[in-house]
Amino acid sequence: MADIRTILFIGESHVHAVQAALKQTGFVLSDTDLQAHRLTKIKNGKLIGTLNLQDLLLLCETLTEQDLVVSLIGGNQHSSFSLIQHEQPFRIAHADGHLPDGELPILPRATVRAHFERGLRGNDAKRVKQIAASGCHRTVHLSPPPxxxxxxxxxxxxxxxxxxxxxxxxxxxxxxxxQQIWELQNEVMGDILAEDGITLLSPPSGTVTEDGFLHSNYYANDATHANVAYGEKVLEQITEFLQAPQAQGDMQ
Incomplete structure (x- = not known):
């Protein structure tokens, strides 16, 4: 395994599962400083989080080529767009052009893609790119739970x-x-980040059902988030990622 000095997990609500896993499971990696921070924001009138973006960028400036930042920034746009039933229900095509069965009106996939591209370029992807450009460390972005x-x-x-x-x-x-909207969001995010050579990681192995949904073993007690067991799977996933020959070569 590459000699990683620091692995820094950074995000908003989705990073909580990793924070909880680090605290509750005692997960450790030898010779590795594992940190997980939630970016600050105002929610329901209260300041939450542990680190603002500017301080994060300053922290990233101190990292080395052997260090890794794992972004879990944002990720819930797909839920904001599709969780609640729209006034006018609709269908969209799958990536291969296949349409789901039914008689509902068709919303062009390109229209939905453009919506997500505007939002991600102006916010989440922009911040991930800022983080990647702020130092000589490697940055990867983890897909939100399905x-x-x-x-x-x-x-x-x-x-x-x-x-x-x-x-x-x-x-x-x-x-x-x-599920389709979640896939489309990941497709767009992956394309945007690839422009800067940033890898988009899929959810950890074993956490997604055959139909593309979050496995119930990893449900947190709300509508959209994953639990501490999922956070532990993320830690295992990053460990395996760093053990891969390609990752070791990139970080030497």
């Missing part, structure tokens, strides 16, 4: 933003659509 298929679980307890937007009254979009 949607949860279990509608009863989602409706039992969901985030305040979805409550404000009327999830209880409007109901959920079909699970297949939600």
């Amino acid at each position: 949607p949860k298929e279990d509608e009863a679980h989602i409706m039992k307890r969901f985030e305040t933003d979805f409550a404000r937007k009327g999830l209880a009254e409007k109901g959920l979009s079909p699970a297949q659509l939600r």
Whole structure:
């Protein structure tokens, strides 16, 4: 394994699973400083997080070529777009052009892709690129967990933003659509980050069902997030990633 001095996990709500795993499981890597920070923001009128972006960039300036930053920044745009049933339900084509069955109106895939590209270029992808450019370390970005298929679980307890937007009254979009939108978001994010040579990692092995949803073993107690067991799988995933010959070559 490459001699990594520091592995820095950085994100917003999705980094909590990693923070919890580091705290609760005692996960360690020899000769490695594992850190996980949540970027600061105002939520429901309160400041949350441990590190603002400018301080993070300064921290990254001190990292070496042997260090790794794992971004879990953002990631919930797909839920904001597709969790709540739209006033006008719709279908979109899969990446191969195949349309889901049904009679609903078709929203062009290119239209949805353009929506995500505008948002990601202006925010999440922009910040990941800033982090990657701030020092000589390597940066990778981890895909957010896929949607949860279990509608009863989602409706039992969901985030305040979805409550404000009327999830209880409007109901959920079909699970297949939600999964498609998640895939499309990852497709766009991967393409944008590839422009700067930044790798997009898929969710950890074993955490996704055959149909592309988050496995119920990794559900956190809300509509969109993963739990501490998922965070531990992320830590294992990054360990395996660093053991891969390509990663070792890139970081020597």
